[in-house]
Amino acid sequence: GAGVSQTPSNKVTEKGKYVELRCDPISGHTALYWYRQSLGQGPEFLIYFQGTGAADDSGLPNDRFFAVRPEGSVSTLKIQRTERGDSAVYLCASSYQGPKLAHAQFFGPGTRLTVL
Amino acid sequence: GQNIDQPTEMTATEGAIVQINCTYQTSGFNGLFWYQQHAGEAPTFLSYNVLDGLEEKGRFSSFLSRSKGYSYLLLKELQMKDSASYLCAVSYSGAGSYQLTFGKGTKLSVIP
Numbered sequence: 001g002a003g004v005s006q007t008p009s010n011k012v013t014e015k016g017k018y019v020e021l022r023c024d025p026i027s028g029h030t031a032l033y034w035y036r037q038s039l040g041q042g043p044e045f046l047i048y049f050q051g052t053g054a055a056d057d058s059g060l061p062n063d064r065f066f067a068v069r070p071e072g073s074v075s076t077l078k079i080q081r082t083e084r085g086d087s088a089v090y091l092c093a094s095s096y097q098g099p100k101l102a103h104a105q106f107f108g109p110g111t112r113l114t115v116l
Numbered sequence: 117g118q119n120i121d122q123p124t125e126m127t128a129t130e131g132a133i134v135q136i137n138c139t140y141q142t143s144g145f146n147g148l149f150w151y152q153q154h155a156g157e158a159p160t161f162l163s164y165n166v167l168d169g170l171e172e173k174g175r176f177s178s179f180l181s182r183s184k185g186y187s188y189l190l191l192k193e194l195q196m197k198d199s200a201s202y203l204c205a206v207s208y209s210g211a212g213s214y215q216l217t218f219g220k221g222t223k224l225s226v227i228p
Contacts, residue, residue, distance in 0.1 A: 033215060042120075042203050042218025043159065056215065091158060097214070104149065105216060107158040 002026070004108035006092050012114045013082055021077040021111045023092030031097035032075050033105060034067060037089045046090075049075060050097060082115045089113070120219035122204050127225045133192050136222045138204030142185040146209040149216060150178050150189045153201045162189070162202075191224075199226045 005024045013019050025032050030051055035043035045059040049069045057067075064082075069075040079086055089112050093105035121139045128134040140148070147166040151159035163171055165180035165187060177190040189202055201221040207214050 031214070035216075040220065042205070042220050043216070045215040045217070048215055059215070095214075103214070104161045104164055106161060107151075109158045 004092055004094055004106055006090075006108040006111050008111055009109065010112045010114075012116065014116050015082060015084060017082050017115075019079050019082060019113065021079075021090050021113070023075045023077070023108060025073065025075070025092070025094030026106055029094035029096060029106075030072070031095045031103070031105075032069060033093045033095075034075070034077050035091040035093065035107075037091055037110070043091055046077070079113075082113075084115045087113055087115045120204055120206055120217055122202075122219040122222045124220065125223045125225070127227060128191075128194055130194055130196060130226055130228050132194050133190065134194060134224065136189045136191075136202050136204075136224070138187045138189070138219060140185050140187070140204070140206045140217075142182065144208040145182060145185075145206065146214065147207040148178075148180055148187050149205045149207070150176075150187075151203040151205060153203055153221065155200075159203055194226050196226050196228070199224060 007022045032049040034046040037043040047067050048056040052069055052072045064080045067077045089110040091110045092108045095103040095105045149164050150162040152162050153159045163178040165171055165178050168182055170179045175192045180187045201223050203221045204219040205216040
């Protein structure tokens with residue numbers, strides 16, 4: 001079956017511009033996560049969706065970052081007024097979501113964002 | 117914070133066994149995951165431990181001791197393709213989202 005897909009695979013933009021990154025999760029996975037990974041570091045949590053709602057956005061670094069998942073499937077991460085420090089690989093992951101236990105998250109290939 | 121600590125780099129010989137250790141803060145622990153990440157690629161799920169003991173899956177095994185806040189990933193019969201970064205990640209309850217907190221990863225180099 002299809003895994004998590006992300007588009008674009010690479011995005012180069014200029015400082016101050018607006019970008020959108022798209023994630024298509026595994027069919028049937030209700031939980032969707034966005035992470036950001038810088039070189040030599042592990043992924044860092046940004047935001048979590050359970051269905052259509054952002055249940056936990058505590059990892060978003062500031063109000064320039066926003067994400068939506070309007071129909072409970074595809075999600076878009078939006079970054080306004082990009083800064084050079086936003087350059088990183090943005091990873092999307094999805095999982096089943098049980099009532100108590102954590103479930104394995106499956107990652108997409110990521111979008112490499114470069115802000116010049 | 118919820119520091120996840122693992123060695124930065126390790127080197128092992130093809131055909132050998134290697135153990136990658138991970139320590140974490142125990143408060144609110146809800147599960148531990150190991151991921152493999154090849155350079156330029158996404159993390160891929162290897163194993164999940166929530167109870168104490170050893171979970172074996174082919175050449176890979178993962179161990180957990182909740183009281184000690186300790187886990188290891190054991191790779192047997194190493195192959196050149198096992199050269200990758202290995203990420204230890206912990207899920208903490210109370211976060212409301214089962215988000216994973218990752219270590220910085222252990223870069224494993226397998227040499228002939």
